[in-house]
Amino acid sequence: MNKKRIITMVSTALLVTGCGEVGNAQTVAVENSGQSIQKNIVKSIQSQANPLKTIDPSKPFEDLKPLKKMIGSAQYVGLGENTHGSSEIFTMKFRLVKYLVTEMGFTNFAMEEDWGNGLKLNEYIQTGKGNPREFLNLLYPTDEIIAMIEWMKDYNADPSNKKKIQFIGLDLKELDQGCFNKVIDYVRLHRPNLLAEVEENYKELSAFNGSTQEYMDLAPEIKEKFKANAERVARLLKDENKQANTEIVSPEYIWAKATASAIEKFTTMLIPNDYPSMLKLHEQYLADHAMWAQETFGGKTMVWGHNIHIAKGIIDEKLYPYVAGQFLKERLDNNYVTIGSTTTKGNFTLYSEYDPSTGGKITTRAIPQNVNSFNYTLGKVPYNMFLLDNRHLKGQAEKWVKAKRPLLSIGGQIFPNESTYFDKSLLEQFDIIFHIRKTSPSHIK
Template sequence: MRIHPWLWLSLGLGCASARPGPVPSPVVSQVRAPLLGQVLGAEGATLPGARITVVPRAPSWDVRTDAPVALTLSGPEGRFEVASLPPGAYGLTAVTPGGVLIVGEPLKVEAGQPVRPIELREGSESPGLLEGTVVDEVGAPVPGAKLRIVRPGMPFDDVALLEASPEGRFRVRSGGGAHNVVASAPGFTPLMQQVAKTGEPVTMRLERAADETMSRAAVAWMKETGVPLKSVEAGQGLEDLAPLKQVLKDTRVVALGEATHGTREFFQLKHRMLEFLVTELGFTVFALEENFAEALAFNEYILEGRGDPRHLLRGSAWDTEEVLALIQWMRRYNEEPSHPKKLKFYGVDMQFSPEAVARVNAYLAQVDAAYGAQVQEPLAVLALPRSGFSRQPEERQKEVGARLDLLAQRFEAERARYVRQSSAAEWAVARQNVRVLRQFVGKVLQEEEELRDRAMAENLLWILEHEGPDTRAVLWAHNGHVQRGPGEWREHAAGRHLADALGPSLYVFGMAFHQGAFLAFNMDAQPPPGRKGMVAFSVPPEPEDTLDAALAATGWPVFALDLRALPRAGPAYEWWRRSRRAHDIGFIYSDGGYPSLAQIHALRLYDGLLFVERTTAARLNPR
């Protein structure tokens, strides 16, 4: 996973997907200014009775729970007023009496300056229909449920508030693309559900909150069945991990998630799990949330000792002491003559990858020089720095995509000749580099983030096929990518695609923590000295009703938990089958705070959990 500003959206959500903690006020001064505005239809007709929502455009504002700055209705001639706003940045939306969602331009309020009047006007295009019903667990409507319609953005979101009808129904017209709908009601756990496109009715099924009996039973079950671990560090012996051997004996892929992309103990524990899976269960492939082509150089180092891993990690999100130690351990393992089955290192990602372009060009120069010369120019567009391809006209992007399609066809048509001039393995890897370039272009053209998850799953399945039918692999990625069910920010994560293909031979570990520090990219536009780039952040212990607090209630600082062993009846099951908040922090964060908790349905998303009570930040390698 390389660091590029234009990837912040995918890194924050894919990687997910971070949203967290105490919400600082956007107020920087007590000097306030009134806001006047008007709501108009597409043809300019005034629209009284529209519901206007004002929210802060601040990374710390949680779209799921935080109160808006103001809610008001438009009066005669569609006019509305917000008495006073403190200095800061704001987002405005309106839902008209006809149910059309209008998103206004961002508003900036400066101390001592008047606020320009706002006009919220319906668009001329025909918006899509977003409708659904809020029900309880048995399907009964929840009348008067509160709803938030969210048009996701990074780092801000556009949010409109409305209420469900007495029958629990809601209906709003909005522009195309993905939306998130948040539903809440007294006595129920709030639910956020992604709607990939308008036009398909959704059912929001709210869960009643667990009671104290269920909570006590859940903690008791964890204490009875959990596996306490003596250390997160590799090289400490494997006796305490022995109970997991029976749990994982029939798996082909073990996916190791992480609640942040920058936690030292997560990285160390993944290293220890890899050591266990390799030495005790015969796993031979390590697959990382890293671009396929860029990871090939790591594989060359691990197999042959070529290159310097410190240099290879530079520019990567994984440039830490912990990941370097893991790579060096893999090399030492392969150097040992008593290990005939060598470890392989692969990447499964398919984002901006100049290395893929370079490797395809080099292979064509070897096997088909004339044709390679013809495709060098269109392929070069894919290697332009700073999101150059994404800024190309759509026609140019489609042209490059078409050339890649032709190149893929040529690889198939000329396979025998290419293999004669190289080898079957070299042909397969070069063909896979073409494939990941096509995946990248497809994601840019279709602007669907979940295409990345589907591609990562496809790439891991290709690795398994390429390495042979008995190959067993460890996958390292964020919790949001490895989850095997729909979550708040992803309907179809890579883990869900893998679960469809592999069934129970896929075992997904989510990783959780209760409190502590982590490394992340500071998304603030003007961070103070020493706080630019990758820096350490921390979060306090979370409330008792969170998953992380319940895991901490076992009293174990580090442990593993097999959720497949949970009885499917009784109070402990009733607790676990409900969703609850847990840390979910991706690659970016903010000094001003950033919602760190997401609603997690652990039993649906994971087969097991790895928990660390207190964490520290991953350690960057010296530059």
């Protein structure tokens, strides 16, 4: 695979998860498209689904109570979205986050957002400093997600909530100057004797904006040098464990050490010359960061991202042959529960075009249709929205979730000649789903 093709694939995968095909009719042609959905399958799903009354996070949680039993004692929960631009999906995920925090004790929030932005968002929900809309990348600075972050800030400000929410950016799409400053500022204040060495090791690396495209254009020897320099700084901070017992538990030290490690991971991730190896490291690091949050702060952890990332299986084998959810499931087994989201019809927000250097143009499109899909059948269930525990179904519904059939998965941008549906088993991807029949575009400014 030539270098240009690798760069294109990496940029596509890391920046805009998923792909799709849109025709004039917004409909995928499939065999047997004229056949009606079997009523007994729909009835079987209906009899075992848990209807949801509302997406409104301010409403009572009575309809979400079955979720407590579904999740059980699991300490990690993945919260997925089948597009990056559906208003009702985002709002329901906010409602689920609020339920998990207030009713089940989840306090670590790990999001498919860059590590550096995660640092700023965590500071915001602890102190109110900054503008959260400026700290969200790509299709995430929406009114729906901002409302959730504002709630997190208010929750943390309430003195009756003793254990505060921690916001962790899982991703490494790019490194901003704030990442380097987090490490340098800590060293300047607490280990000034190391400052010159740290600044020297970060000098050239921090001069780049950290985008994958720019970084991959560097000569191999330069990337190796940057990796060695980043490793050196990370090692210096790790050595503080032995030398500064009073500093080990301070938040400043915790975040500086973890940020040095994230910088090291970024330089390591982009060393391989083949796409699968780079992608595997990327997804492994997402999982690492989620587990770091748990190991560092205790409590329970929510993992927010696209369905593709949080799924326990592989949805898009071409673009994502490895995923974070798969790593988490392998490491944690039943201690990780995946909650995917599905929709049947409506519209969603996405990029009409995207350039990593200059940004993209926002548009909306209709949800493509496939009458043989999981999404279409779920839309026939006579509830506007519901929860479904795929692991404990009986009868026709059990057979249905185990079988492979088309599953909708759309990311941040539509690409020509690629499917929006992937033949997968719903059970192999998600332990639980929440389905919202009709969704509308997210509100992004």
